[in-house]
Amino acid sequence: MIPVVLASQSPARRQILTAAGIDPLIIVSDVDERAIESDFSGTVGDLTIALSQAKARAVIDRITASPPEDLSSAETIVVIAGDSLLEFDGRPIGKPGDAEGTRAVWTHIAGQWTQLHSGHTVAVLRRSRDGDTSAVDFELSDLRSRRSTTSVLIGTPTPDELEAYIATEEPFHVAGALTIDGYGGAFVDRLDGDHLTVLGLSLPVVREAVTDMGLFWPDLWSSKR
Incomplete structure (x- = not known):
């Protein structure tokens, strides 16, 4: 089995992997997302990639600097990171953070088609054979x-439902x-596309991505039903 590190605290991402037979080690990146967003000038979809x-890369740096004990016997590690943004009218809509922000978002998107972008970065780390063995x-x-x-068609909740x-x-x-x-x-x-992208x-x-890097997907399974 090849251990998988999920660079996310998202319960949904963890649940998706777990349901697919993968039990990831969670290492949260603590990246300043707002700083990246403020300096970015590309499309909303490209922002999710960035x-x-x-x-x-933040999690890779932590693993290479000081590998967790849980990974000490691994020869190969797969790191998976993701980020999602809803795009409406050419603008990104991230996490609103509070009630006021949520009301503002729903004022614009209710009853409208939107685009949900999920950026994925997958990395393979291998044990180094140089130096002290x-x-x-x-x-x-x-x-x-x-x-x-x-593509996501947003419904129109009543005011009471929204509250x-x-x-x-x-x-x-x-x-x-x-x-x-x-x-x-x-x-x-309605959804038009992969529902897991929305999650x-x-x-x-x-x-x-894993296959293109020469790995066998079932080798990531921690349990084979």
Whole structure:
């Protein structure tokens, strides 16, 4: 089995991997997303790639500087990082953070088609054979980034429904102020594309990257049902 590190604290991304037979080690990147967004001049989709790359590289730097004990016996490590943004009218809509931000987002997107972009960065680290053979050292072997996009038709909740949704605080912490795997799922009318992209991690995209780097996807499974 090849251990997988998920550079994200997202419960949805972890659940997607777990359901696919992968039990990831969680290492949160602590990247300053707002700083990256403020300096970025590309498209919304490209911004998700830039954010996922920053998260992956931050976690890679931590692993290569001081490998966690859980990875000490590994020969190869796969690092997966992701970031998602909802695009509406050419602008990114991230996590609103609070009730006021959520109301502002839903004022614009209710009843509208939007684009949900998820950027993925997948890296392979291999044990270094240089120097002291007793030390546990890893080096970056390969890194690939890909984006997936799903069109989302947002529903139109009643004012009372929206206030009830806001009261759950769920939309405060998710891109676009909604998620399809929670309370917000009832307020999404249609998806055109991979639903896993909306949840933040497209398994087909990640598998393609892993395969392109010469690894066998089932080797990442921690349990084979």
